[in-house]
Amino acid sequence: MINSDCDKCGRCNNKSEKEVSTCESLFTIQVYSENTPVLLSQISAVFTRRQVNIETLNVCASSTPGVHKYTITCVCTEEMAKMLTKQMEKRIDVLQATYYTDDQLFILEAALLKISTPVLLENPEISKIARIHGGSFVEVNPVYATLEKTGRTEDVLSLYNKLNDLGAVLQFVRTGRICITKGTEEKLDNYLAKRESERKNK
Amino acid sequence: MTENITGAEALMRSLEHEGVKTLFGYPGGSIMPVYDALFDHKQTLNHILVRHEQGAVHAAQGYARVSGEVGCVLVTSGPGATNTITGIADAMIDSTPLVVICGQVGTSLLGTDAFQEVDLVNVTSPITKWSYQIRRPEDVAWAVSRAFFIAKSGRPGPVVLDFAKNAQVAKVDYKPENVDFIRSYTPDPRPTEEAICQAVKLINSAQRPFVLVGQGVELGNAGNELLQFIEKINAPAGCTFLGMSALSSDHPLNKGRLGMHGNLGPNVMTNKCDVLIAVGMRFDDRVTGNLQKYARQAKIIHLDIDPSEFNKNVKVDVAVLGDCKKTLKLITEQVAPANHAEWIAGFDQYEKKEFDSVIDNAIHPKEGPLRMGEIVRKVSEATKNSAIMVTDVGQNQMFACRYFKFTKPRSVVTSGGCGTMGFGLPAAMGAAFGASDRTVCLFVGDGGFQMTIQELGTIMEHRIPVKIVLMNNNYLGNVRQWQEMFFNHRYSFTPMVNPDYELIAKGYDIPCQTVTKREDIDAAINKMLTTDGPYLLQCAVMEEDNVFPMTPPGANIDEMLLEFNNDKGC
Numbered sequence: 001m002i003n004s005d006c007d008k009c010g011r012c013n014n015k016s017e018k019e020v021s022t023c024e025s026l027f028t029i030q031v032y033s034e035n036t037p038v039l040l041s042q043i044s045a046v047f048t049r050r051q052v053n054i055e056t057l058n059v060c061a062s063s064t065p066g067v068h069k070y071t072i073t074c075v076c077t078e079e080m081a082k083m084l085t086k087q088m089e090k091r092i093d094v095l096q097a098t099y100y101t102d103d104q105l106f107i108l109e110a111a112l113l114k115i116s117t118p119v120l121l122e123n124p125e126i127s128k129i130a131r132i133h134g135g136s137f138v139e140v141n142p143v144y145a146t147l148e149k150t151g152r153t154e155d156v157l158s159l160y161n162k163l164n165d166l167g168a169v170l171q172f173v174r175t176g177r178i179c180i181t182k183g184t185e186e187k188l189d190n191y192l193a194k195r196e197s198e199r200k201n202k
Numbered sequence: 203m204t205e206n207i208t209g210a211e212a213l214m215r216s217l218e219h220e221g222v223k224t225l226f227g228y229p230g231g232s233i234m235p236v237y238d239a240l241f242d243h244k245q246t247l248n249h250i251l252v253r254h255e256q257g258a259v260h261a262a263q264g265y266a267r268v269s270g271e272v273g274c275v276l277v278t279s280g281p282g283a284t285n286t287i288t289g290i291a292d293a294m295i296d297s298t299p300l301v302v303i304c305g306q307v308g309t310s311l312l313g314t315d316a317f318q319e320v321d322l323v324n325v326t327s328p329i330t331k332w333s334y335q336i337r338r339p340e341d342v343a344w345a346v347s348r349a350f351f352i353a354k355s356g357r358p359g360p361v362v363l364d365f366a367k368n369a370q371v372a373k374v375d376y377k378p379e380n381v382d383f384i385r386s387y388t389p390d391p392r393p394t395e396e397a398i399c400q401a402v403k404l405i406n407s408a409q410r411p412f413v414l415v416g417q418g419v420e421l422g423n424a425g426n427e428l429l430q431f432i433e434k435i436n437a438p439a440g441c442t443f444l445g446m447s448a449l450s451s452d453h454p455l456n457k458g459r460l461g462m463h464g465n466l467g468p469n470v471m472t473n474k475c476d477v478l479i480a481v482g483m484r485f486d487d488r489v490t491g492n493l494q495k496y497a498r499q500a501k502i503i504h505l506d507i508d509p510s511e512f513n514k515n516v517k518v519d520v521a522v523l524g525d526c527k528k529t530l531k532l533i534t535e536q537v538a539p540a541n542h543a544e545w546i547a548g549f550d551q552y553e554k555k556e557f558d559s560v561i562d563n564a565i566h567p568k569e570g571p572l573r574m575g576e577i578v579r580k581v582s583e584a585t586k587n588s589a590i591m592v593t594d595v596g597q598n599q600m601f602a603c604r605y606f607k608f609t610k611p612r613s614v615v616t617s618g619g620c621g622t623m624g625f626g627l628p629a630a631m632g633a634a635f636g637a638s639d640r641t642v643c644l645f646v647g648d649g650g651f652q653m654t655i656q657e658l659g660t661i662m663e664h665r666i667p668v669k670i671v672l673m674n675n676n677y678l679g680n681v682r683q684w685q686e687m688f689f690n691h692r693y694s695f696t697p698m699v700n701p702d703y704e705l706i707a708k709g710y711d712i713p714c715q716t717v718t719k720r721e722d723i724d725a726a727i728n729k730m731l732t733t734d735g736p737y738l739l740q741c742a743v744m745e746e747d748n749v750f751p752m753t754p755p756g757a758n759i760d761e762m763l764l765e766f767n768n769d770k771g772c
Contacts, residue, residue, distance in 0.1 A: 033386070034386055037323075037335075038323055038324060038327055038333065041324055041327060042327050042328070045327070045328050049328065079513075082513075083510075083514065086509060086510035086512075086514075087510055089509075089510070090508070090510045092331060092332045092352055092384065092386065092387050093386050093387075094386055095385070095386045192385065195385040195388075196385070198383075199383050199385065202382070202383055
């Protein structure tokens, strides 16, 4: 259950453990790891073992060569989010795991909607809704049209819900979120620099 | 300098490079090139052929626990590998450093459901610190070095190397590797001044400090640092089962064992202290009982090397991250000496109460059948409390942990977190190899003994001097006790029909004696300890004996039952 009224939600990772919220809300967990096999199953096992469902998952190379980035969303308590990040960092090849609330991130999702062309032509409302929501048609043929939409999760879902209500959607896919943190601190860079200096001093 | 050798030979060189002297294993199809290479290294690598792969892992655990070195296991793929899984899980939860090397089918066969192919890396990944598949001979030296570094550093644990057969036979220019740094892994985190300072402040303010001693003290070789710490602040201490030999049993500040079947004093006083200082322990549910009522009155300081342990079960006020050998020293240097005589004396009433109602009759019964407690205490005293105690799991374990006494570190080998029946016999074998200058006493029940009884063959072959004390009550005693207490006395599949253990011992050429009378115990123990090599002492103990005191599952830790009243229930 998400409790949006909880006054403890949405804080940074540095707060004391006794203050963390016990209400459930949506968290985004960013994980940086070495590019080694089996890590994806290890990371997903951290969630399944604690009965937390992964809502979205995006994995790709990060801007740092050799480092992979996982962006995972899940609904849980902050206490659990903290535990999940600690357990992920315990895996040998995980460099860093951090949890965030939405207000700490700039978030983007992409979606594709497949729409029947005859339905699209019959109902001008469809094009209007697509335009208002900033969607763009990337392909139109006599059978179907493909609508592309990028934006925040709620914008993507809003477009889908409206078109679906009109019975226009044949297929709908979402990427899951990608995001960058707000603020100037680059935690991974700091971590790697610290470790490199520790290696040199060894 | 490099040398062109096979991957299997590179493994042998790498193991020697890591200082491995003993390994426990069992050959099979996918590891044959390695066993062939081993044939030429018998002088340096003492391979002990076990009788089942589970035995190999438990033996390596026993070896590691008493020696402080990494236990090493060598098995084949498929069933050979899956038979190690119980031991690997056990080593993971009890932080025991192991390197388990398993054969694997060749890389061209991977994923084809080939004969004896199991996806071991994925199967073991949740129960290992690191699990890696060696697919090229070029990776052998690096993977072995990394495996040993990970297994023994930080919070120790098991590592699995899954060695594909083609990588065993292909040639490589071998050069030893020395992995001592992994950028994504910080095994020795530096304690922060702030945490030390906060801990010192809290300890200085304490009127009723209480120290919990976990296995981390043993793993960190921090026994002396612990002693100096508790003596300077004059604080009583309680030990977890795995931490028992970190502090001498007879030290006046050692107030006994924590948890479900621990001692009354430490459990009651956990809920009376004002500052609780937990060192290298993980607040296991068997130690804490009901978390909602666990030490709620106290400020809690937790010293641990694993940051994921902080606030996992118990919320702490000060988390001191780091190797407890260093953090204890830093704290001890800064704390003020104190005197808590009155607080310490508060333990006496509980000690007396427990002694009068439970302990006295457990170790000095005047009549009736033999009791496990008296046997354990007599064996302990006959070894001048200096032996290594190995246990199986169940009532034998609880009685052994309650009544064995310790004067030397690294003397406890028991399956704590996993509670693996069948652990005892092979673990005792391994302990005898890991500490060949010490006496190894195994306490085992008739249930667990039969789970890995085949290792008597290994003991026979090598004349391993394991002193086996079989406490036979013809029951799966611990489960029977719970059935009596919580399942309305319904003994569902807990009575045991046992074989003639004397005949079994005879079959394995192991001297054996059965004791049924109290007056014969001392002489029998003396004979067991003075006989060279292995010995099986079978004790016919009270069939329906119960381990007390006991905190019933889910109850508050200070609500220990000293006896079971059938009428009232629990």
